[in-house]
Amino acid sequence: MYTNFDLTKIGTTIRLPLRAAKGAASSADLQKTLSGIPGVEQVHISLSQAQAHVTYDPNRVQLGQIISAAQRDGFLVHQAELSVHIEGMHCASCVSRIEQGLRVLPGVLEANVNPATEIASIQYLPGAIDFATIQAAVEATGYQAAHLLEQQPTTDKESAAHAREYRNLMAKFWFAAFISIPTVAVAYPKISWLYLPSLFSSDVSEGLVRLLWILSGAVTLPVMFYSGRQFFTGAWSAFKHHAADMNTLIALGTGAAWLYSTIALIFPRLFPEGTAEPFYDVTAVVTALVVLGQALEVRAKGQTSQAIRKLVGLQAKTARVVRNGRETEIPVEEVVVGDIVVMRPGEKIPVDGVIVEGRSALDESMITGESLPVDKQVGDEVIGATVNTTGSFKFKATKVGKDTALAQIVKMVQDAMGSKAPIARMVDVVSGYFVPTVMIIAVLTFLAWFNFGPSPALAYAVVTAVTVLIIACPCAVGMAVPLSLVAGLGKAAEHGVLIRNGEALQTASALKIVVLDKTGTITKGKPELTDVVPAMGFDEKTLLRLAASADRLSEHPLAQAIVQGAKSRGLEAAEPSEFNAIPGHGVEATVEGKRVLVGNLKLMQRQGIEAGALAEAVLRLQGEGKTAMYVMVDGKAAGVVAVADTIKEDSIEAIQVMRQMGLEVIMLTGDNERTAHAIAKQVGITRVLAEVLPEDKSQQVHSLKAEGKKVGMVGDGINDAPALVEADVGFAIGTGTDVAIEAADITLIGGSLKGVAYAIETSKATMRNAKQSLFGAFIYNALGIPVAAGILFPFFGILLSPVLAGAAMAASSITVVGNANRLRYFNARSFRARQSAGVA
Numbered sequence: 001m002y003t004n005f006d007l008t009k010i011g012t013t014i015r016l017p018l019r020a021a022k023g024a025a026s027s028a029d030l031q032k033t034l035s036g037i038p039g040v041e042q043v044h045i046s047l048s049q050a051q052a053h054v055t056y057d058p059n060r061v062q063l064g065q066i067i068s069a070a071q072r073d074g075f076l077v078h079q080a081e082l083s084v085h086i087e088g089m090h091c092a093s094c095v096s097r098i099e100q101g102l103r104v105l106p107g108v109l110e111a112n113v114n115p116a117t118e119i120a121s122i123q124y125l126p127g128a129i130d131f132a133t134i135q136a137a138v139e140a141t142g143y144q145a146a147h148l149l150e151q152q153p154t155t156d157k158e159s160a161a162h163a164r165e166y167r168n169l170m171a172k173f174w175f176a177a178f179i180s181i182p183t184v185a186v187a188y189p190k191i192s193w194l195y196l197p198s199l200f201s202s203d204v205s206e207g208l209v210r211l212l213w214i215l216s217g218a219v220t221l222p223v224m225f226y227s228g229r230q231f232f233t234g235a236w237s238a239f240k241h242h243a244a245d246m247n248t249l250i251a252l253g254t255g256a257a258w259l260y261s262t263i264a265l266i267f268p269r270l271f272p273e274g275t276a277e278p279f280y281d282v283t284a285v286v287t288a289l290v291v292l293g294q295a296l297e298v299r300a301k302g303q304t305s306q307a308i309r310k311l312v313g314l315q316a317k318t319a320r321v322v323r324n325g326r327e328t329e330i331p332v333e334e335v336v337v338g339d340i341v342v343m344r345p346g347e348k349i350p351v352d353g354v355i356v357e358g359r360s361a362l363d364e365s366m367i368t369g370e371s372l373p374v375d376k377q378v379g380d381e382v383i384g385a386t387v388n389t390t391g392s393f394k395f396k397a398t399k400v401g402k403d404t405a406l407a408q409i410v411k412m413v414q415d416a417m418g419s420k421a422p423i424a425r426m427v428d429v430v431s432g433y434f435v436p437t438v439m440i441i442a443v444l445t446f447l448a449w450f451n452f453g454p455s456p457a458l459a460y461a462v463v464t465a466v467t468v469l470i471i472a473c474p475c476a477v478g479m480a481v482p483l484s485l486v487a488g489l490g491k492a493a494e495h496g497v498l499i500r501n502g503e504a505l506q507t508a509s510a511l512k513i514v515v516l517d518k519t520g521t522i523t524k525g526k527p528e529l530t531d532v533v534p535a536m537g538f539d540e541k542t543l544l545r546l547a548a549s550a551d552r553l554s555e556h557p558l559a560q561a562i563v564q565g566a567k568s569r570g571l572e573a574a575e576p577s578e579f580n581a582i583p584g585h586g587v588e589a590t591v592e593g594k595r596v597l598v599g600n601l602k603l604m605q606r607q608g609i610e611a612g613a614l615a616e617a618v619l620r621l622q623g624e625g626k627t628a629m630y631v632m633v634d635g636k637a638a639g640v641v642a643v644a645d646t647i648k649e650d651s652i653e654a655i656q657v658m659r660q661m662g663l664e665v666i667m668l669t670g671d672n673e674r675t676a677h678a679i680a681k682q683v684g685i686t687r688v689l690a691e692v693l694p695e696d697k698s699q700q701v702h703s704l705k706a707e708g709k710k711v712g713m714v715g716d717g718i719n720d721a722p723a724l725v726e727a728d729v730g731f732a733i734g735t736g737t738d739v740a741i742e743a744a745d746i747t748l749i750g751g752s753l754k755g756v757a758y759a760i761e762t763s764k765a766t767m768r769n770a771k772q773s774l775f776g777a778f779i780y781n782a783l784g785i786p787v788a789a790g791i792l793f794p795f796f797g798i799l800l801s802p803v804l805a806g807a808a809m810a811a812s813s814i815t816v817v818g819n820a821n822r823l824r825y826f827n828a829r830s831f832r833a834r835q836s837a838g839v840a
Contacts, residue, residue: 012106014063016052016070017078017126018045030073037061037069063125064109077125079109081415084120084134086113087144094143094238094245095478096432101141105129114482120145121415142237162298169295176227176288179219184281184803186212210265216280217262228254228287244435246474250290252439253469257282257802260462279463279802286470286806293810296817297475314385315406319350322394339397343388351384351400358393362386364750409749412500413493421502423767424481427774431478438472438785445789453790460790463802467788471805472781476812480773483820488766491823496749497759504745508729508763512709514658514756515689515701515723518669518676520716521733521753522655522683523645527557529565530626531642533617541571543639547631548573550589550596554581558627561643562598586629597632604630604637614640625671625678652683654753659684661760664709668692668700668723698722714756731756761828769823773816780812 027045034043034054039061044053054066067077086098095113102111102120107128113120122134131145138145186209224232231254234247261278320329322340332350335341341350349362361373364386373389376382382395384404401407442465449461485502492499499505519525534543548566551559552573563573576589576596585606586599597603601618604611609632611618617640621628626644630637658665666687669676676690689700697715701723704711713720713727724730724744732744733751748755788805792798 012058013042013053013055014106014125014128016054016067018050018052018070019076019078020074030070030075033069033073034066037066040066058104058106063107067109079123080126081121081123082131082134083415084122084131084138084145086118086120086138089113089115089118089143094141094243096429097241097243097245098138098141098143101137102134105133105137114486115478117482117486140241142234142241142243166295166298169291169298172227173288173291173295176223176284176291179223180281180284180288183216183220183284186216186280213261213265213278213280217258217265217278220258220280220283223284223287224254224258227291231287231290244439246435248435249438249469249472249474250286252442253466253802254283254286256462256469257286257466282466282802282806285803289803289806289810290470293475293813296810296814297479299817312410314348316348316350316385320344321397333401335397335400337397337400340394341397342392342394344392345388345390347388349382349384349386349388349395351397352404353382353395353397353399355380355382355393355395358391360391360393361389363389409493409498412498412747413489416489416499416501416505421481421485421506421767421770423506423770423774424485424502427477427481431474434472434474434477434781438468438474441785441789442466442468449790460799464788464790464799467800467802467805468785470802471784471788471800471808473777473784473809473812476777476780476816477774479813480777480816480820481770483816484766484770484773484823487820487823488762488769491766491826492759492762495755495758497755497762498747498749499759499763500745500747504729505763506767507710508712508746508760509767510710511663511712511729511760513664513666513704513707513711514760515666515668515704515711515713515727516655516685516753517697517713517715517720517723518667518671518679519645521714522651522667522679523647525645525716527561527627527643528646529561529568529641530644530646531621531628532639533614533621533642534639535612535614535637537636538633538638541569543631544569544641545571545573546591546594546596546633546638547598547629547641549576549591550579550587550598550631552576553579553589554587556581558629558643559587559598562629562641565641565643595634598629598641600629604632607632607635609635609637612637623674623678625675625682647679647682648751648753651753654757655683655685657754657757658760661757663760666704668697668713670694695722698726701726712756712760714753716751731759758828762826765826765828766823769819773819776819777812777816780808784808784812 030052031043031045034040034045034052037056039057039059040054041057042053042055046052052070056063056066067079070077089098095115098113098120099111102108102122105124107125109123109125111120111122120138135145228250231247231250234245235251238245238248257279261280261283264278316332318329319332319335319339320327320342321335322328322342327342335351340356341353343349343360345360355376355378357378359375359377361375362382363373364383376393381398383406384399385406399405402411445468446461446465449464450457453460485505488505489499489502499508516522529544532540532544534540544562544566548563548571551562553576554560566573574591576591578590580588582588582599582603585603586597588595588597590596597607601611611630614630614637618628618630621640621642624644626642628640628642631639631641655665664687665685666689667676667680667683667685668689669679670692671679671690673688673690676688680686680688692700697720701711701713705726705728710728712729712731713723714731714733715721715724716733720732724732729746730744731746731748733748746759748759784805787798788800790799
């Protein structure tokens with residue numbers, strides 16, 4: 001549909017790539033919907049070209065609102081993502097400035113900057129922007145957009161870059177520290193003679209002191225221009241863009257101290273008597289301490305990608321492939337889809353694939369967190385980076401490069417680290433106002449001391465104003481949440497738990513209810529033979545062999561479970577000479593000359609055979625949630641075999657851990673009440689929602705949310721996807737369907753429910769750590785700034801030195817970094833349980 005397009009309209013025009021989903025509205029309805037949004041000026045829709053051109057006023061409506069409206073009408077809007085490394089970002093208070101600069105670009109849907117990783121994650125409409133536009137927008141805020149990050153992170157380059165920056169800052173620190181020692185000694189000559197009697201005496205002459213002060217001023221210039229250069233260039237850049245940041249505070253503080261000292265030396269008569277004394281030591285020592293704090297921050301940022309480096313390091317470097325009939329060892333990057341890869345004991349699987357020859361047991365602990373080897377045979381999938389423990393086999397490569405499971409895991413962790421938790425967004429807003437507020441407080445402090453302070457008022461005014469500027473630490477506030485978030489996400493990834501973003505992590509920490517789908521989540525998701533009950537005159541082996549032989553040609557899952565159960569017990573099923581499947585009843589076959597029937601009670605009644613004492617066994621087995629089948633041989637009841645979707649080995653323990661954490665665990669299933677309660681009783685669940693149709697699962701989750709509690713949903717199938725989306729946090733079992741994984745907020749690479757408990761525990765620990773750091777940073781600034789302003793002086797005569805203020809500022813950053821690093825040693829209760837069980 002085309003409409004008249006008035007080019008005289010003023011606004012931003014954007015092209016939306018559209019795709020109509022099943023049941024989508026018509027183009028006319030979409031036209032009406034988009035045109036009705038306040039701020040949208042024109043709409044031009046062409047479904048044949050799968051696009052819409054929309055002109056809108058960015059001051060009245062956001063692009064995300066337009067896209068949401070299109071999605072509500074059933075249209076999918078294709079979006080893309082890219083990550084950009086931001087250089088020179090030493091101040092966390094600048095995050096909001098960079099984000100705002102990116103968000104106003106036409107076509108940008110969302111922009112998040114993580115100061116801990118120095119990465120900007122940008123969601124945009126394909127074709128709307130390019131890297132040059134992004135680079136220009138970042139530079140307009142006073143920073144540099146270094147390069148686009150690749151899908152596969154170049155962790156070695158990033159580590160080397162952080163190492164170079166750390167060495168550079170430490171060199172600046174040692175230079176400033178070396179200059180600080182004599183500068184401090186010269187600043188207090190009447191005290192220094194106690195320690196350096198050969199240089200100073202108690203009656204040191206005023207001329208010598210003045211000469212030493214002049215020398216101090218000269219040697220602190222290199223400190224400012226070398227060790228503190230980044231503060232002044234950063235402050236100037238911020239000033240040019242009408243902003244202020246941490247660099248502004250440090251540059252103003254150290255610059256004012258040096259300038260005051262120099263003017264006092266050259267023109268002492270301009271100052272009241274007794275106030276013309278310099279304090280160059282403030283410039284040197286504060287610069288040294290703040291640079292040291294920056295160096296430690298850079299070191300911590302380098303450690304934030306440790307989890308990604310570990311994951312990337314898991315990949316095999318080479319692969320042995322069969323080409324032209326010969327085995328050839330090649331770099332893993334050269335493996336292509338369809339290659340036949342040869343594996344020997346002890347080697348790493350280079351890429352993802354399917355076994356075509358041989359069998360083995362693979363150690364998948366590095367991917368799933370489960371250390372028990374997994375048996376693999378022809379037709380089974382293998383995951384790159386796992387280890388072949390015993391046998392030899394060949395497999396066909398199905399996924400290589402960025403498509404492998406390992407590459408996707410790394411990408412997901414990277415994306416999560418670039419995201420933000422809601423608490424971080426609030427902190428960014430606060431940080432944006434922090435620096436201007438501190439500058440205003442510094443000016444008010446100067447005026448108060450200059451007008452009402454004791455003599456020498458000017459000296460007091462300068463010292464207190466400088467101290468306020470230096471002690472304020474926006475970095476401690478801005479880095480508190482990102483550092484904890486990155487550490488927590490990395491820790492979770494190391495144990496096979498992939499958290500999609502910061503919002504999912506924060507919400508998971510507040511969960512009160514966890515809903516577990518039964519099939520494939522609590523249970524293994526496939527039937528297994530559980531019981532063999534022979535009647536009088538039959539033994540277990542004979543009964544099971546005959547039942548398996550009768551079911552051998554049946555494709556029914558229950559029949560195959562009996563066949564596999566017999567095989568696992570060393571019994572070989574015979575080939576039946578006659579076979580007949582009776583729908584709704586069972587099977588009838590001739591095995592070794594005997595007429596064998598396997599089926600339900602209806603089949604027994606149809607044949608006129610009495611169940612006798614076996615009826616009691618059937619009732620008992622059904623009460624345990626198992627499916628019991630009668631076996632009849634030559635017209636007599638021979639016994640009962642039972643199959644069930646068995647409970648995963650660690651489901652009971654995982655549910656127990658969740659209940660100990662104070663979570664209410666609910667089982668959701670389509671099974672009948674009796675079967676559902678039987679399974680629930682075995683695993684320790686008291687609340688069961690049974691006989692729920694697949695399409696009603698999301699409604700059940702919605703009802704639980706209406707109780708006013710945060711709800712998590714755990715599932716693995718396509719029919720679980722709507723419920724996963726409806727839940728506050730959706731958990732997908734990694735062995736489940738791609739649809740469920742795509743719909744989930746948290747993916748458990750392994751199939752264990754302990755991953756759910758671990759994800760929640762890690763989320764709680766991460767948010768607790770972030771709040772500790774945030775509380776400490778706010779308290780430090782809330783107490784430090786008034787003390788620096790001199791609030792204690794009227795009562796106790798205490799005035800904080802700018803040097804101590806610089807030390808306090810560095811200490812606050814170091815404290816935040818150290819607290820976040822504690823998460824690296826976090827040991828969850830669920831993981832300890834796993835270790836004690838020998839599974840992790």
